[in-house]
Amino acid sequence: MLTLVELACKRDERTLFAPLSETVTPGECVALAGSNGSGKTTLLRTLAGIHSQFEGSFQCEPFLYQGHRIALDELLNPLENLHWFGALDGRTVSDDALRDALARVDMLPYALTPCGRMSQGQQRRITMARWLLSARKLWFLDEPLTALDRQGQVVLNDIIASHIDAGGAVFCATHASLDVAAREITLAPLTEAP
Amino acid sequence: MGGLLRREWQVLARNRAQVINPLAFLFLAVMLFAVGGPLEDNTRAQYGGAVLWLIVLLTNMLSLDALFRRDYDNGVLEQVVCGADVPFLVILLRIGMQWLSTGALVTLLAPFLCLLLGLPGHVTATAMLALALGSPAISLLGAVGAALTVGFSRGGILLGLLVLPLLLPVLIFGTSAINQEVAGITNNAQLYWLGFISMVALTIGPFATTAGLRISLQMQ
Amino acid sequence: MSFTSSIKTLWHKLGSPRWFYQMSGPWVIGFGIAALVLLGVGAVWALGFAPPDYQQGNSFRIMYVHVPAAMVAQSIYMSMGVAGLVLFVWRMKLADVAIAACLPLGMVLTALALFSGGVWGKPTWGTWWEWDGRTVSTLVLLFLFIGIYALREAIEDAGLKARASALVAMIGTINIPIIKYSVEWWHTLHQPASFTLTEKPAMPPEMYLPLLVMVLGMYAFAGHNIISRMRNQILVRESRTHWVREAMATGG
Amino acid sequence: MVQFESWASFFAMGGHGLYVWLAYGATFLVLAISYLSVRGARKRLQQELSWLSGEGGGATQEEETKL
Missing domain, CATH: 1.10.238 (Recoverin; domain 1)
Structure with a gap:
């Protein structure tokens, strides 16, 4: 569904994390962990086609992207x-x-x-x-838990679980852990660019 | 397509200030010119065309500054760029709506503006035709500037700096179309040129705007 | 190697700033010497040996300085448009180095052309500024340069700065012919078709040749200046790489 | 062949001397300044980088070379 080959995102011509190679298959939930500023959001925006400065390559089928912004017209x-x-x-x-x-x-x-x-x-x-x-079967979620009350988090986990069971895939960046069983990937931030 | 257009109308209906304010500014500026300018009617007719086009250009700059700002802030623009099959179409629709609320509206109000500017009656038809042919270029090229400067908080100045030099031909041909009509000389050449410039703007505008938005979105 | 494959390898090599840095060393010196010789000979020729204009007398000699500056400035803007296209289509980092290097010289030469145009206008028409077809299109060119400069100042991210200025340079280049034509047309409308100073009348060879030498000299100077600025830019951008360190250590 | 009889008339330029020399002076002054500023920037870079190459590490002060 989603394959990453030595993908390394860059911001202001600086590489943010060590090159990443991953594949995400249907029915899988992947949690992207990493300290603040390690490039989680930039990676998700790169996969969503918004951020265009990166090395390596990736293929993904049509996807849904949910960033920090609500994406609703007020x-x-x-x-x-x-x-x-x-x-x-x-x-x-x-x-x-x-x-x-x-x-x-x-x-x-x-x-x-x-x-x-x-x-x-x-x-x-x-x-x-x-x-x-x-x-869209492939979901990119960036910090989906923010601003949700307890009841909201239950709804979120329920939605993700049923999406996974239906053969979808979720690739989400989150600090708090999800109830759904998720494979963890941590981004190793590059302290000093080579 | 219908669904996309419906939202533009809904936004326009609920955000009427976005349409009314530039028009109010337009008439205000025309009044300021009329009061500030010379009083005798014969001289006023000579620079009426220039004043009309200048004010239309500057009013457009005001409304272009807010063209993408709302969608940029609330995240809808991200969805357009990464979600839609053809982002180009959504952006072309948005530019079209902006033209409707500025260019087309000014064309319809041209008779009143010509009256205020002291232009003789027979000029109104040419002024409307010139505005109708020239104003798409203002919106299309202006949208590129709006796309590039949406990321900055005080983008308005830079928008004008980037776009107004490119719109010089519209000002030149638009003004001389009206001036020659005042003098009674045929001005088909100017109108053809205005149409040509709008066509060029239509071919490069939307693509450049999409590229500009992709750049600005990476600044968030 | 067939012609096309050598172009391909050249194109591929252009992708790496290091190769460009090492290759451009002799070019800078070559352009520098050519500029020195051409401008020196051209200036002496234009000032001392070219015949004065029958109408304007000696103030005509300013043309030998005004026209090259305006021409080279416009060519610089056009080459920024081409570099912008290269950056957008082939994502070549060197293209942004070229745009960043061309910008300052382009602005300076445009301002210089406007200044020498004004100095030329004073003895000829009695005014320091004449709303003439050429002066207006040079002024518009200056605003196009300033637009790109202001945009680059407003964006912090280097990659976005490159793409944004490439986009504006391309659009500007597409519009230059339209702007030039409309300004010339506007000028002929206002100015009855008397002898306009900036229309290049069919000049006799002894007038035309020094102008050619000065124009070539200005192009050579632009080549020298822009390539050395590009080399400086490459040093700044690749300052962490080892090859820059070695180049600097050996005074390369 | 030379257009002027004497150095004096050469500098006078038939009355337009002020303008001609102003234009030529400005042009060559601007070219010289542009050349010197680029050479100065290169020298500064060379010192900075060669000093650093001894250190072997750390980034230079990232500044865009202006004019």
């Missing part, structure tokens, strides 16, 4: 946002699929309130609904 309500993200993928999202996704994250009553007026945790839940609606 002027629009959840329904409009999710419809738009569906259109971004070139799909039209049916109403009951929307209803199920929102129910799954317990955000159904908030379906029509503009996202700008929601709390950070609620917006995170709406992005989880977006993951459910996206047809």
Whole structure:
């Protein structure tokens, strides 16, 4: 699903970590550990095609990327946002699929309130609904646990577990450990570039 | 495609200030020029065309600065670049919407502006045609500057510095189209040139804007 | 080796700054000597031996300094556009070194062209600044340079700085012909078609040859200056590598 | 052949001497400054790096050579 060959990301012409070679197969959850500034976010953004300064290579099938930013338009309500993200993928999202996704994250009553007026945790839940609606099998999640309350974390672990069982793959950077059994990769930060 | 367009309309409907403020500034600037400029009507007609185009250019710079800023901050732009099959289309739609809310609207309001600027009646048709042909180039090339400067907090100045030199031909041909109409000389050449420049901007604009956004996104 | 394969190997070698650094040493000296000779001979020829202009007298000699500066400045901007294309398509690091090296000299020569243009205008038209087709397009060129310079100052990340300035240089280069034509057209509109100083009339050889020598001299100087700036840039960017250390130790 | 009879008329340049010498002076001054600044930057770099090559380690002070 995802193969990395001697991948080393660079920022401001400096290599951040030792070259990495990994493969992620369907039904696998990989947790990316590493101290702050070790390049976890940069690696995820490189795999998502946003960051373009790296050495080595990687192949990955169509993916879903969730960065630090919420990726919701604060002027629009959840329904409009999710419809738009569906259109971004070139799909039209049916109403009951929307209803199920929102129910799954317990955000159904908030379906029509503009996202700008929601709390950070609620917006995170709406992005989880977006993951459910996206047809992409490979998920890149950057610190998914941030701003989630206890109940939210339960929902998150439940979603990831069912995604893995359904044959998807998750490649996520996180400090707190996930309930799901995850293979750990640590990035060895390069103190002095060769 | 429909879904993408729907969101643009929704954002436009809920963020009307983004459309109204530049227009208000446009009329304000025209008034300032009219008050500041010479009073006799014959001289005012001579520089009316230049004033009109200058103000349209500068108002566009104001609205271009905020073109991608909101999506850049809330993370939607990331999803466009890495999620969409064709990010180019989404960005072309966004530029189109910006043109609608500035270029097209100014073209529709041109009769009032020509009136305020003391341009004779028969000039209005040419002014509208020139604005319609020239304003796409402003939005398309301006979007490239907006994409490159969205990462900086005070990007507005740099946006103008990067884009206005490239828009000099639009100012030259737009102004002389109106001036020659005032003098009664045919000005098809200028209109063709404005159309040509807009076509060039249409071919390189969206691609360069996408490349610019990819650069700015790496600055986050 | 067939022609195409030697081009391929050259292209491949250009990818490594080290090869360029070692190869460019003699080029810098060559360009330097050529510039010295050409500019020296050209200046003496233009000042002492070229005939004065029948209308303007001796102030015409400023053209031998004004035209080369304006021409080379524009060629520098065009080469930055090409370097930008190379950087964008083939991701060659050397292209950004070229853009960073071309920028200061390009700006300085454009400003110089504007200054000498103004000094030339004073005795000829009585004003230090004449809104003439050439002066306006040189002024626009200066703003295009300043735009790239300001953008490079605003971006910290070296890789992004390179890609952003490459993009702006490419777009600027595409627009230069359109801007030039529109400014020339605008000028002819305002200026009745009298003898415009900047239109190059068919010059007799004794006027034209010193100009050619001065232009070649200016190009040689630009070559020398830009390549030595590129070498400095390479030293700064590759300062941690061992080959730079050895080169420096042996005074290379 | 030489256009001027005497050195005096050469410098006077038929009345336009001020402008001609101002333009030539400025041009060659700018070229000289540009050349010297590049050579100066190179000398500074050479000292910095050769001093460091003795040390063998650590980064130089990363500064973009300006003009």
